Amino acid sequence: xxxxxxxxxxxxxxxxxxxxxxxxxxxxxxxxxxxxxxxxxxxxxxxxxxxxxxxxxxxxxxxxxxxxxxxxxxxxxxxxxxxxxxxxxxxxxxxxxxxxxxxxxxxxxxxxxxxxxxxxxxxxxxxxxxxxxxxxxxxxxxxxxxxxxxxxxxxxxxxxxxxxxxxxxxxxxxxxxxxxxxxxxxxxxxxxxxxxxxxxxxxxxxxxxxxxxxxxxxxxxxxxxxxxxxxxxxxxxxxxxxxxxxxxxxxxxxxxxxxxxxxxxxxxxxxxxxxxxxxxxxxxxxxxxxxxxxxxxxxxxxxxxxxxxxxxxxxxxxxxxxxxxxxxxxxxxxxxxxxxxxxxxxxxxxxxxxxxxxxxxxxxxxxxxxxxxxxxxxxxxxxxxxxxxxxxxxxxxxxxxxxxxxxxxxxxxxxxxxxxxxxx
Amino acid sequence: xxxxxxxxxxxxxxxxxxxxxxxxxxxxxxxxxxxxxxxxxxxxxxxxxxxxxxxxxxxxxxxxxxxxxxxxxxxxxxxxxxxxxxxxxxxxxxxxxxxxxxxxxxxxxxxxxxxxxxxxxxxxxxxxxxxxxxxxxxxxxxxxxxxxxxxxxxxxxxxxxxxxxxxxxxxxxxxxxxxxxxxxxxxxxxxxxxxxx
Numbered sequence: 008x009x010x011x012x013x014x015x016x017x018x019x020x021x022x023x024x025x026x027x028x029x030x031x032x033x034x035x036x037x038x039x040x041x042x043x044x045x046x047x048x049x050x051x052x053x054x055x056x057x058x059x060x061x062x063x064x065x066x067x068x069x070x071x072x073x074x075x076x077x078x079x080x081x082x083x084x085x086x087x088x089x090x091x092x093x094x095x096x097x098x099x100x101x102x103x104x105x106x107x108x109x110x111x112x113x114x115x116x117x118x119x120x121x122x123x124x125x126x127x128x129x130x131x132x133x134x135x136x137x138x139x140x141x142x143x144x145x146x147x148x149x150x151x152x153x154x155x156x157x158x159x160x161x162x163x164x165x166x167x168x169x170x171x172x173x174x175x176x177x178x179x180x181x182x183x184x185x186x187x188x189x190x191x192x193x194x195x196x197x198x199x200x201x202x203x204x205x206x207x208x209x210x211x212x213x214x215x216x217x218x219x220x221x222x223x224x225x226x227x228x229x230x231x232x233x234x235x236x237x238x239x240x241x242x243x244x245x246x247x248x249x250x251x252x253x254x255x256x257x258x259x260x261x262x263x264x265x266x267x268x269x270x271x272x273x274x275x276x277x278x279x280x281x282x283x284x285x286x287x288x289x290x291x292x293x294x295x296x297x298x299x300x301x302x303x304x305x306x307x308x309x310x311x312x313x314x315x316x317x318x319x320x321x322x323x324x325x326x327x328x329x330x331x332x333x334x335x336x337x338x339x340x341x342x343x344x345x346x347x348x349x350x351x352x353x354x355x356x357x358x359x360x361x362x363x364x365x366x367x368x369x370x371x372x373x374x375x376x377x378x379x380x381x382x383x384x385x386x387x388x389x390x391x392x393x394x395x396x397x398x399x400x401x402x403x404x405x406x407x408x409x410x411x412x413x414x415x416x417x418x419x420x421x422x423x424x425x426x427x428x429x430x431x
Numbered sequence: 432x433x434x435x436x437x438x439x440x441x442x443x444x445x446x447x448x449x450x451x452x453x454x455x456x457x458x459x460x461x462x463x464x465x466x467x468x469x470x471x472x473x474x475x476x477x478x479x480x481x482x483x484x485x486x487x488x489x490x491x492x493x494x495x496x497x498x499x500x501x502x503x504x505x506x507x508x509x510x511x512x513x514x515x516x517x518x519x520x521x522x523x524x525x526x527x528x529x530x531x532x533x534x535x536x537x538x539x540x541x542x543x544x545x546x547x548x549x550x551x552x553x554x555x556x557x558x559x560x561x562x563x564x565x566x567x568x569x570x571x572x573x574x575x576x577x578x579x580x581x582x583x584x585x586x587x588x589x590x591x592x593x594x595x596x597x598x599x600x601x602x603x604x605x606x607x608x609x610x611x612x613x614x615x616x617x618x619x620x621x622x623x624x625x626x627x628x
Binding site: 057058076129151199200201 | 493496497499500501504505506521524525528558559562563565572573574598604606607608610611
């Protein structure tokens with residue numbers, strides 16, 4: 008199977024030209040910059056994205072706000088124990104360490120026989136966590152993959168998405184020590200790292216919702232990215248379900264309606280408080296969510312709006328806040344939490360990387376009906392930020408356990424937590 | 432360039448020298464003995480005298496740790512480092528980070544080609560190297576120190592990134608930046624950084 012993405016993408020990508028070092032206000036400066044153009048019809052664009060894809064649009068006042076980096080070996084068990092005491096939860100809830108030593112832990116998926124599979128970011132590992140009479144055994148079962156952030160488990164097979172390859176490992180739980188190379192079932196995806204890491208949400212028919220981020224902060228995206236596709240892992244067939252989506256790394260299918268909801272990280276370098284990250288719902292196939300023309304449902308891009316009005320696009324279900332970085336999310340379908348949590352959405356916020364005062368790094372609870380109207384949110388779990396720019400941990404995914412508790416993946420501390428509820 | 436890691440003479444000297452260092456997190460003899468293996472290639476006091484082998488002295492703690500984690504995971508490939516890194520524990524990695532980061536970095540020698548440095552400085556501005564590596568090029572957190580690094584090693588590292596032989600950290604910034612660099616730019620910026628004071 009060969010990649011064919013560059014055939015269909017002769018659109019020009021335009022991104023902002025680098026700024027000088029003036030200290031005029033960010034928006035004014037932004038508007039004074041000319042547009043720079045990239046020829047996205049060339050193969051080179053698709054193998055090597057613009058070198059300024061995550062830096063380059065920043066103002067002088069924003070310089071130095073480079074991605075933070077966590078402890079390479081994660082948090083020690085003593086540090087984790089101390090951290091657990093600092094996490095704030097609603098009354099009756101309890102957090103504990105489920106498994107330490109899961110370095111760079113990202114999306115989680117349950118095997119049918121109770122194995123917890125966990126992906127990772129730049130490390131390239133996939134882990135399997137087995138419960139041996141209460142003791143968690145963490146095993147690295149795959150190594151050297153390209154950002155295997157997204158996982159799913161279906162019909163006995165483990166699926167891993169590593170940027171441009173969706174790989175199936177058959178009968179995975181019986182072969183944890185010898186998974187082999189797997190079989191690539193879908194690869195019509197750009198190969199670069201820039202917003203290329205992904206998340207998998209499985210729908211009721213067994214198709215996978217997959218996000219495709221643009222290879223830059225803001226620009227007119229080539230036609231094969233800034234979208235959500237729905238892919239059949241059996242046949243490799245794919246449909247484009249949403250357009251105008253920036254960087255999405257989380258989503259779930261509504262158990263009530265079967266509709267796909269997803270989190271979305273908004274553009275950078277406007278300001279510390281704009282624009283807001285979003286929670287979206289796809290009502291019907293092909294909806295456009297606004298990027299790069301309109302952000303947070305009501306903020307035309309200073310340059311890329313180009314005459315478009317926000318009313319042309321599907322508004323968010325909820326604006327979650329600026330630079331909170333919402334990633335993995337799940338509808339709560341368990342029975343352990345109080346009844347009012349049923350079908351609420353729990354969102355793991357990874358937290359800011361380029362805000363002067365970090366926010367996010369917590370778990371939010373969104374209360375909303377199946378129509379997506381009148382959504383409201385409240386903080387569910389917090390305490391992972393220390394000072395203005397310090398992290399103890401960064402939650403990035405949530406999964407329900409059989410007993411109705413939830414597990415939380417943290418790629419900063421390299422750990423999985425369990426949050427449970429019991430009546431006092 | 433291949434060298435054995437069991438250079439006992441050099442190791443022993445390294446051990447003696449290190450005894451005087453204020454290495455709080457790494458002051459048990461076990462980590463010193465382990466670090467003596469590093470000295471065979473990376474030099475006494477973390478300053479490499481060997482072509483294409485980087486100096487480690489004064490590299491940021493997290494940078495050292497990340498590279499060891501990448502070698503261990505196999506996401507950074509190197510025939511010499513990988514088998515060594517596979518043997519080391521998380522605790523060793525933390526101790527190595529603390530150990531090398533506290534050593535005094537190599538001092539740049541006399542710049543024998545200031546014109547080339549001038550060109551290199553322009554390249555560094557154009558590529559925004561300081562955005563991550565900081566204005567002093569001392570690096571920070573997971574980002575490497577460049578100032579005073581061996582010149583031919585900087586050239587090698589940039590060519591490794593350019594060729595895709597090395598991908599860097601999670602967001603792959605270096606591979607994206609180096610891909611667009613010409614050989615002349617690599618030569619100039621490496622000279623500039625190796626001589627940066």
